[in-house]
Amino acid sequence: MSNSEIAKILSLTADLLDIKGENPFKVRAYRNAARLVEGSSKDFEKLVKEEFDLTKLPGIGHDLSEYIKEIVTTGKFSKLEELKKQIPLGLIDMLSIEGLGPKRIKEIYDAFHITSLEELKKYAQNGELDKLPGFGPKLIEKILKGVKQLKKAGIRFLWADVEEVAEEIRKYLLDFPGVEIVDIAGSYRRRKETVGDLDILVIADDYMKVSEYFTNYKRVKEVYSKGLTRSTVFLDNSLQIDLRAVTKESYGSALHYFTGSKAHNIAIRKMAIDMGLKVNEYGIYKGTKRIAGKSEEEVYETMGLRYIEPELRENRGEIEAAKNNNLPKLVREDDIKGDLKVYFNKNIKEIIDEAEKKGYEFLGICTKNIEDLEKIKKLKSKLKIYSVIECKIDKNGELNYSKDKIKDFDIVYGSVEDNFNLDKVIQTKRIINALNHIDVLSHPICRKIQKFDGIDIEFEQILKAAKEKNKILEIDARRDRLDLDDSKIKLAKETGVRMCINSYATNKKELYNMKYGLNQARRGWAEREDLINTLKNFI
Incomplete structure (x- = not known):
């Protein structure tokens, strides 16, 4: 179990406590624990298996130590399982909708006792949600889009089953005049065994024309959105694909950011903060000045690291290995x-x-x-x-x-x-x-x-x-x-x-x-x- 997975369990526990209306200090404690675990360079699963005393690590108290041990050894967290029994499943699903955090979900539930996505959609469409403070037209639109998208979420495809269409779309985009670079990022680039969606980055002379061309790809069943820098479609097999416009100056940073994993990126950002830098999808910054970001190699070099192959980016020791010039020479x-x-x-x-x-x-x-x-x-x-x-x-x-x-x-x-x-x-x-x-x-x-x-x-x-x-x-x-x-x-x-x-x-x-x-x-x-x-x- 990765640090990211442990943190996800702790974070969900915090969300459900928040929905339930528990003491804010307790909620905050779980959130802090999740951030601490996910941002740590230590492999908590390995430490637990080696019976290491976790309380020796900064920020890890007795209770959190016991929680982590339980999660690693059983794959579950009893406190979370108990909360799941107390809170309707539909409310948990709502946490995945952009703009709906635990507090807003609690507001919706307290006001209308909504417990499912279908009910949420109904109340958003009939104007009832508008009556709640802060639920304006933009948020209602996000909720309706989120419900639609969430129904398609959770579907994961075998990497091998996605490969053919991924490479076909790459070629399709490269054939369009003015398209210079196309890269498929995300879990596909990390070659995970299953893929939830595809993130495609493109450098092009005219992104809007490329976006129009992209949304007319033969297997597109539904155009979810078209914007100035991002377009989202669903294919005939329900695979979601996001096309993102990227500048040459930021390409390396964007490719690194959207390749992930989230745990790897968080560890890199934490390292950058310790160095007095800021890392995001647009570049590496010292103050307000961008000092790197054109290529991934430049990103890692600026951080004092050897280049890390995408397949290794799971925060499982690869950053320490890159620091120490001890990365594996992966089989080819x-x-x-x-x-x-x-x-x-x-x-x-x-x-x-x-x-x-x-x-x-x-x-x-x-x-x-x-x-x-x-x-x-x-x-x-x-x-x-x-x-x-x-x-x-x-x-x-x-x-x-x-x-x-x-x-x-x-x-x-x-x-x-x-x-x-x-x-x-x-x-x-x-x-x-x-x-x-x-x-x-x-x-x-x-x-x-x-x-x-x-x-x-x-x-x-x-x-x-x-x-x-x-x-x-x-x-x-x-x-x-x-x-x-x-x-x-x-x-x-x-x-x-x-x-x-x-x-x-x-x-x-x-x-x-x-x-x-x-x-x-x-x-x-x-x-x-x-x-x-x-x-x-x-x-």
Whole structure:
């Protein structure tokens, strides 16, 4: 759990206390706690796991220390869960509407007992909200727009599902006369596994003409707004896209700001304040004078930092690493020498041919049927072909094939395919036992993005066992799996456990799943030496 996530829980607690009308001092205490945690350079999750005394940190008292421990260890905060039971869900949703803070929401609730977005919309349209002090036409317009936008919010798309349209729009905009630069920022640029919307920055001779062109893109279903510097549309799949005009003088600062993450940006702003500077989307300022901002490299250099790759910008130690010239040299696509799990099926010849075109040096051809071994060995290719068997791990950690039956395969994988709900201790023991019989643990958490969070295990114990037994953990590169996730990749790297990225290709197109696994590896700070895909000889 990141500092940002901990802070979000504390901040929401403050908002709900405010809606409830609690003591302002209590509300302020939670807000201050949220700001302190989010702005800190310390990784609170790591500190809690190391049993560090949090009260030794500036501004952390006994109560806040206990709150943070509870949030990190359980993923929840009991005080917040209790507040959620007391406050209608619709009021919590309203917090996401621009212009509606906790106090105004309380005013609305006290006056009309509105508890849903539909009711809020109705009262805004029929003129009832206008009767409240301070609820003028501009605020009512913001509320109506916010309700409409909020209904589309919360939808997140797999990064891989957004990639095609994102790159198509980039090209579409670059084709317009006078457009000089187009960059897609936000979580897309950081290559997070899911994307909520797209932030596109553009430098152009005439932004209004570009905006008109943008809103006429073939997949635009609804134009939400068109302004002098920003336009927002929704596509036919409900994806929101914001187009923002940026000047050349501020481009680097804007790209940095809109790339995020929020936690990274807050940490940079705090650092700037300590240096007597101000950082925002328009530049870096000393007093009223802008001293940097044309490029991201200039932004980081002015802060005394090495350039930080977008994938690392999550406030997970990257700023300290940049200060100390200790940033990882992230693995690149041209470092990948092969794929160690493509499936033996009727498409295997086309998969091999495509792997040769990609410049791979080896390929692991996988089957779940031991009788395919001789057929795999007979395959012809200039690539080094490894025979791979994937075995099912039973609930006791044994494989569905005996050691004698699979001994002639080059690589043995083990995967958990059932009994997902076993007790954490039993599940962990199951996997550690399986490590005695396999070379690689397939998709270790068994998660499916947005559908299943994965099995409950003591991951650090598994890492320790994998390190001791010299076993490899897989990064399943399928677009809806990406298992290991980035935080666990980083932990595996820090533990010294090697990993491999596998495409699970069943046809030549799926070989390009490797890109999604590579995104995840880079977000997890992985370097060449952390992955066996980069090695010529690993068996």
